[in-house]
Amino acid sequence: MSGKQPIITLTTDFGTSDYYVSAMKAVIISINRDVTIVDVSHEISPQDIMAGSWVLKNTAFLYPENSIHVCVVDPGVGTKRNPIVLQSNNQFFVGPDNGLFSLVADKEKFKAHIISNPDLIRKKPSATFHGRDIFAPAAAHLAAGTPLEFFGPEIPEIVTYKWAEASCTTESIKGWVLHIDRYGNLITNITSKMIKNLESKNVKIYAGTFIINGVVKTFADVDEGEPVAFIGSSGMLEISINKGNASELLGINKGAPVTVFAKKTD
Amino acid sequence: MSGKQPIITLTTDFGTSDYYVSAMKAVIISINRDVTIVDVSHEISPQDIMAGSWVLKNTAFLYPENSIHVCVVDPGVGTKRNPIVLQSNNQFFVGPDNGLFSLVADKEKFKAHIISNPDLIRKKPSATFHGRDIFAPAAAHLAAGTPLEFFGPEIPEIVTYKWAEASCTTESIKGWVLHIDRYGNLITNITSKMIKNLESKNVKIYAGTFIINGVVKTFADVDEGEPVAFIGSSGMLEISINKGNASELLGINKGAPVTVFAKKTD
Amino acid sequence: MSGKQPIITLTTDFGTSDYYVSAMKAVIISINRDVTIVDVSHEISPQDIMAGSWVLKNTAFLYPENSIHVCVVDPGVGTKRNPIVLQSNNQFFVGPDNGLFSLVADKEKFKAHIISNPDLIRKKPSATFHGRDIFAPAAAHLAAGTPLEFFGPEIPEIVTYKWAEASCTTESIKGWVLHIDRYGNLITNITSKMIKNLESKNVKIYAGTFIINGVVKTFADVDEGEPVAFIGSSGMLEISINKGNASELLGINKGAPVTVFAKKTD
Numbered sequence: 001m002s003g004k005q006p007i008i009t010l011t012t013d014f015g016t017s018d019y020y021v022s023a024m025k026a027v028i029i030s031i032n033r034d035v036t037i038v039d040v041s042h043e044i045s046p047q048d049i050m051a052g053s054w055v056l057k058n059t060a061f062l063y064p065e066n067s068i069h070v071c072v073v074d075p076g077v078g079t080k081r082n083p084i085v086l087q088s089n090n091q092f093f094v095g096p097d098n099g100l101f102s103l104v105a106d107k108e109k110f111k112a113h114i115i116s117n118p119d120l121i122r123k124k125p126s127a128t129f130h131g132r133d134i135f136a137p138a139a140a141h142l143a144a145g146t147p148l149e150f151f152g153p154e155i156p157e158i159v160t161y162k163w164a165e166a167s168c169t170t171e172s173i174k175g176w177v178l179h180i181d182r183y184g185n186l187i188t189n190i191t192s193k194m195i196k197n198l199e200s201k202n203v204k205i206y207a208g209t210f211i212i213n214g215v216v217k218t219f220a221d222v223d224e225g226e227p228v229a230f231i232g233s234s235g236m237l238e239i240s241i242n243k244g245n246a247s248e249l250l251g252i253n254k255g256a257p258v259t260v261f262a263k264k265t266d
Numbered sequence: 267m268s269g270k271q272p273i274i275t276l277t278t279d280f281g282t283s284d285y286y287v288s289a290m291k292a293v294i295i296s297i298n299r300d301v302t303i304v305d306v307s308h309e310i311s312p313q314d315i316m317a318g319s320w321v322l323k324n325t326a327f328l329y330p331e332n333s334i335h336v337c338v339v340d341p342g343v344g345t346k347r348n349p350i351v352l353q354s355n356n357q358f359f360v361g362p363d364n365g366l367f368s369l370v371a372d373k374e375k376f377k378a379h380i381i382s383n384p385d386l387i388r389k390k391p392s393a394t395f396h397g398r399d400i401f402a403p404a405a406a407h408l409a410a411g412t413p414l415e416f417f418g419p420e421i422p423e424i425v426t427y428k429w430a431e432a433s434c435t436t437e438s439i440k441g442w443v444l445h446i447d448r449y450g451n452l453i454t455n456i457t458s459k460m461i462k463n464l465e466s467k468n469v470k471i472y473a474g475t476f477i478i479n480g481v482v483k484t485f486a487d488v489d490e491g492e493p494v495a496f497i498g499s500s501g502m503l504e505i506s507i508n509k510g511n512a513s514e515l516l517g518i519n520k521g522a523p524v525t526v527f528a529k530k531t532d
Numbered sequence: 533m534s535g536k537q538p539i540i541t542l543t544t545d546f547g548t549s550d551y552y553v554s555a556m557k558a559v560i561i562s563i564n565r566d567v568t569i570v571d572v573s574h575e576i577s578p579q580d581i582m583a584g585s586w587v588l589k590n591t592a593f594l595y596p597e598n599s600i601h602v603c604v605v606d607p608g609v610g611t612k613r614n615p616i617v618l619q620s621n622n623q624f625f626v627g628p629d630n631g632l633f634s635l636v637a638d639k640e641k642f643k644a645h646i647i648s649n650p651d652l653i654r655k656k657p658s659a660t661f662h663g664r665d666i667f668a669p670a671a672a673h674l675a676a677g678t679p680l681e682f683f684g685p686e687i688p689e690i691v692t693y694k695w696a697e698a699s700c701t702t703e704s705i706k707g708w709v710l711h712i713d714r715y716g717n718l719i720t721n722i723t724s725k726m727i728k729n730l731e732s733k734n735v736k737i738y739a740g741t742f743i744i745n746g747v748v749k750t751f752a753d754v755d756e757g758e759p760v761a762f763i764g765s766s767g768m769l770e771i772s773i774n775k776g777n778a779s780e781l782l783g784i785n786k787g788a789p790v791t792v793f794a795k796k797t798d
Contacts, residue, residue, distance in 0.1 A: 007561065009554070015448035017309035017317075019324035019500075022275070025304055026328035029273065033330070038557055039305075039571075043549035046449055047509070051549075058551035062558035062664075064565070075509060078484035127484035129499030132328075182547035183578055218610035218659035233661030234551075243579070243607060281714035283575035283583075285590035285766075288541070291570055292594035295539065299596070305571075312715055313775070341775060344750035393750035395765030398594075 005036045006143035007067040011055055012131065013044040014072070020129070024070070024136040027122070031140035040069075047075040049099050050161070054179050057103035058234050060091050069104075070131075070139045071095040078127035083115040083134045085142060085151050086158065094139045096130070102160040116152035166190050170199045173260040177207075178236070180254055184245030188258045190237040200262035205229045207239050207259075208252040271302045272409035273333040277321055278397065279310040280338070286395070290336070290402040293388065297406035306335075313341040315365050316427070320445050323369035324500050326357050335370075336397075336405045337361040344393035349381040349400045351408060351417050352424065360405045362396070368426040382418035432456045436465045439526040443473075444502070446520055450511030454524045456503040466528035471495045473505050473525075474518040537568045538675035539599040543587055544663065545576040546604070552661070556602070556668040559654070563672035572601075579607040581631050582693070586711050589635035590766050592623050601636075602663075602671045603627040610659035615647040615666045617674060617683050618690065626671045628662070634692040648684035698722045702731045705792040709739075710768070712786055716777030720790045722769040732794035737761045739771050739791075740784040 008028060014020040021042050028037060040059055044052045052073035060069050074081075074096045086093040086101055088110035093101050097112070105112075115121065115134055120141045125133035138151060148154075166175030166189045175190040186207065195203065195215060205212040212229045219240040222228040227250060232238035239258070240246050247253065274294060280286035287308050294303060306325055310318045318339035326335050340347075340362045352359040352367055354376035359367050363378070371378075381387065381400055386407045391399035404417060414420075432441030432455045441456040452473065461469065461481060471478040478495045485506040488494040493516060498504035505524070506512050513519065540560060546552040553574050560569060572591055576584045584605035592601050606613075606628045618625040618633055620642035625633050629644070637644075647653065647666055652673050657665035670683060680686075698707030698721045707722040718739065727735065727747060737744040744761045751772040754760040759782060764770035771790070772778050779785065 004565070011554075013448075015309070016305075016307050017311070018307070018445075018447045019321045020447075022277075022304070022306040022321070022325040023328055026325055029302075029304075030328065030330055033270070036561075037304075038554070038561075038569075039548075040554040041548050041550070043547070045549070055551045055554070059554040059558055062555055062562065064562055076486065079486040126499040127486075127496070128504075132499065179550075181550045181552075182545075220608065220611040220659075230659070233658040233664065238660075279714075281575070282571075282573050283577070284573070284711075284713045285587045286713075288543075288570070288572040288587070288591040289594055292591055295568075295570075296594065296596055299536070303570075342752065345752040392765040393752075393762070394770075398765065 005034055007036045007038060007063055008139050008143055009038045009040045009063065009067060009069045010042070011040040011044065011052060011069065011071040012042045012073065013046050013048065013052065014042050014131070016042050020131060023129070023132040027132055027136040028140045031137055032144045035140070035143045044073050047073060049073050049075070051179065052100050053103045056100070060104055061089065063091070065090040066092065068092040068094060068139050068142050070135050071100050072131040072135055073100055074098065074130065077130050082155065083130055083138070084112050084155070084158065085115060085138055085148055087111045087148060092142055094135050094142065097158050099159045099161045101158055105158060105160070107160065110158070111148055112155050112158050113148045114152040114155060117150060120146065120151055166194060168194050168197065170197065171262050173198070175258050177252060177254050177256045177258060180247045184241070184247040185232070186239040186246050186252055187232060187234060188237045188239070190258065190260060192231045192235055192237070195237065195260060198260070198262040200264065202263040204261045204263055205239070205258065206261070208250050208256060210250055212239065271300055273302050273304060273329055274405050274409055275304045275306045275329065275333060275335045276308070277306040277310065277318055277335065277337040278308045278339065279312050279314065279318065280308050280397070282308050286397060289395070289398040293398055293402040294406045297403055298410050301406070301409045310339050313339060315339050315341070317445065318366050319369045322366070326370055327355065329357070331356040332358065334358040334360060334405050334408050336401050337366050338397040338401055339366055340364065340396065343396050348421065349396055349404070350378050350421070350424065351381060351404055351414055353377045353414060358408055360401050360408065363425050365425045365427045367424055371424060371426070373426070376424070377414055378421050378424050379414045380418040380421060383416060386412065386417055432460060434460050434463065436463065437528050439464070441524050443518060443520050443522045443524060446513045450507070450513040451498070452505040452512050452518055453498060453500060454503045454505070456524065456526060458497045458501055458503070461503065461526060464526070464528040466530070468529040470527045470529055471505070471524065472527070474516050474522060476516055478505065537566055539568050539570060539595055540671050540675055541570045541572045541595065541599060541601045542574070543572040543576065543584055543601065543603040544574045544605065545578050545580065545584065546574050546663070548574050552663060555661070555664040559664055559668040560672045563669055564676050567672070567675045576605050579605060581605050581607070583711065584632050585635045588632070592636055593621065595623070597622040598624065600624040600626060600671050600674050602667050603632050604663040604667055605632055606630065606662065609662050614687065615662055615670070616644050616687070616690065617647060617670055617680055619643045619680060624674055626667050626674065629691050631691045631693045633690055637690060637692070639692070642690070643680055644687050644690050645680045646684040646687060649682060652678065652683055698726060700726050700729065702729065703794050705730070707790050709784060709786050709788045709790060712779045716773070716779040717764070718771040718778050718784055719764060719766060720769045720771070722790065722792060724763045724767055724769070727769065727792060730792070730794040732796070734795040736793045736795055737771070737790065738793070740782050740788060742782055744771065
């Protein structure tokens with residue numbers, strides 16, 4: 001990268017054994033060579049919109065302002081869902097309007113346009129590869145300074161899901177496992193703020209058939225092989241096993257419920 | 267990337283858990299820093315020349331003219347197969363002459379030279395890692411403008427295979443599954459042109475123990491869980507299952523025969 | 533990349549399905565855009581310090597002098613192990629002082645500083661993601677020319693392990709399998725020099741329940757399906773099967789003993 005080249009990041013579920021990712025890069029470069037392309041991930045689980053959204057949320061805002069984040073996890077490619085360009089929180093996003101941007105768009109303050117201008121996409125776009133034919137060209141044009149208005153009509157709302165929201169009282173929090181990382185750490189949708197809001201700092205955490213007492217600073221605070229709960233690097237409650245794979249050892253998968261109870265101090 | 271730097275793409279079966287890919291990049295950079303390196307794929311199935319060829323065919327020509335495509339899928343490394351630089355269809359290719367370039371070289375019009383000039387490769391090349399010792403340096407020198415003639419003697423022919431060619435009459439086409447992508451889509455060697463050439467637009471497709479009626483626009487044209495045939499983003503007949511993994515659900519693997527029959531309109 | 537931009541390489545066990553790698557890149561770019569980031573590998577086996585060290589050793593010194601190699605395989609993140617910047621053999625290294633740099637640091641001549649200056653890391657670093665919060669910023673500042681002294685106190689020793697050292701006499705060498713690559717090749721900690729030092733060139737190699745006679749030039753020197761020993765591209769004794777997966781077919785895993793005997797010439 002050099003100087004102030006626009007940054008285009010790529011997040012997809014394409015894997016890297018096919019030609020899909022390379023095709024997107026080639027199309028971007030052919031339209032606009034004065035960009036820096038950064039691979040975020042191409043290993044989002046196939047068609048897992050929630051996982052794509054999660055990865056975006058945790059990295060997009062670490063990039064310089066006005067970076068362009070192309071995200072393609074698109075089970076409905078070729079159906080009626082809209083391809084969009086989106087501006088929110090000082091970043092740009094390009095991809096299908098299927099919920100992928102749920103965790104990155106400010107619901108009160110965003111600008112979204114459908115991509116429909118045929119001059120800004122490939123001729124005769126295929127029905128099944130909008131990454132190459134619609135999103136890559138849109139990103140390249142956006143990086144060249146094309147305003148959102150040029151892409152197509154503005155839309156007042158985008159599709160959003162509510163995965164991230166656990167339900168809380170001052171006595172308990174009911175959430176679930178949002179993501180399992182490579183080490184088997186269980187990342188929940190329970191935020192550090194929710195835990196702070198509980199009546200008592202003295203908590204019990206129920207996950208699967210296990211009960212964990214208290215939230216510590218990091219997994220290294222317990223013995224090797226012990227389960228432990230702490231606030232992870234994403235700001236969410238994580239359940240880990242020190243030097244072990246918590247998902248495998250506890251038999252807990254994505255979507256499993258996790259409950260936090262504030263213990264009465266009696 | 268910046269301005270008009272030469273582009274070097276990398277396609278290998280090296281995986282990314284070893285030092286092999288990085289060694290190639292380091293050698294390129296050390297010889298010629300004024301290049302843009304693009305990873306196409308390092309997850310080609312080990313020693314699967316056909317898969318490497320397929321990925322190359324589907325991306326090389328999307329890049330700007332005169333890009334340099336290094337491709338290393340090389341089961342015969344250290345044996346008599348030639349390392350070559352190849353120019354065809356306004357692109358450069360570097361790799362072993364083992365059939366990898368079957369789908370990208372224009373048989374009528376190409377220029378190929380053996381890489382044998384010791385000044386353009388690493389000193390004391392190993393017998394087992396020509397990616398680092400021969401192909402990476404050759405690509406770096408090519409990017410610096412070294413003419414093909416400098417690399418070694420010209421050869422009049424390169425090794426080519428005929429995987430891509432299904433056999434057709436006006437009544438039927440006999441092909442097979444060329445590639446299975448990450449989603450389990452079955453990509454055949456049957457082109458859209460072959461299907462257009464059939465006597466009747468009314469076709470039946472036999473794949474494994476399944477029969478599919480007709481070619482539709484995209485997998486979303488059928489109900490979820492239904493098998494479907496359409497012309498994919500590579501221009502080839504693909505068999506998919508809407509929101510499912512066709513390879514697993516139909517029990518069909520790479521190499522399986524696929525037959526298209528034109529139905530009599532009676 | 534362009535001109536003489538500093539090079540930052542990344543070697544981690546983060547995988548690429550999470551946001552971890554992207555977060556590191558974003559932090560580097562946000563501090564210092566005038567760098568070239570090169571992915572070495574993010575597929576080091578989780579928490580396998582030896583594998584990280586092995587990959588570093590085999591690629592770091594192929595890069596231009598003064599490249600910056602960030603390596604994060606960090607089972608002890610958040611515990612007392614030191615985060616360090618290290619200069620040795622004309623390269624820079626950044627990562628945890630947990631043995632990762634065993635194979636790249638010159639024991640006689642290196643300079644190592646703890647990273648403790650709060651101005652050169654992220655505010656409120658997390659306990660579990662030093663890659664993003666400590667190592668990425670340190671690398672970005674190093675690339676901008678910040679001297680080692682600014683990062684924190686110098687340390688006179690770094691943690692080193694002795695994996696690489698097989699034990700030898702003039703009659704035999706006892707080593708083990710250090711690494712298994714994607715093709716199933718067994719790479720040992722036995723160097724070509726050790727083999728040259730044996731009394732006889734006529735050797736027998738014991739690996740698992742197999743005996744291999746002699747060291748040849750490359751795997752293609754034997755019939756397909758035959759086991760074979762040769763000096764690989766890393767300068768180490770490797771055991772392969774021509775066109776086969778030696779690890780699977782011989783049932784030999786990482787850490788398995790390999791013994792070389794010099795045969796009496798009688």
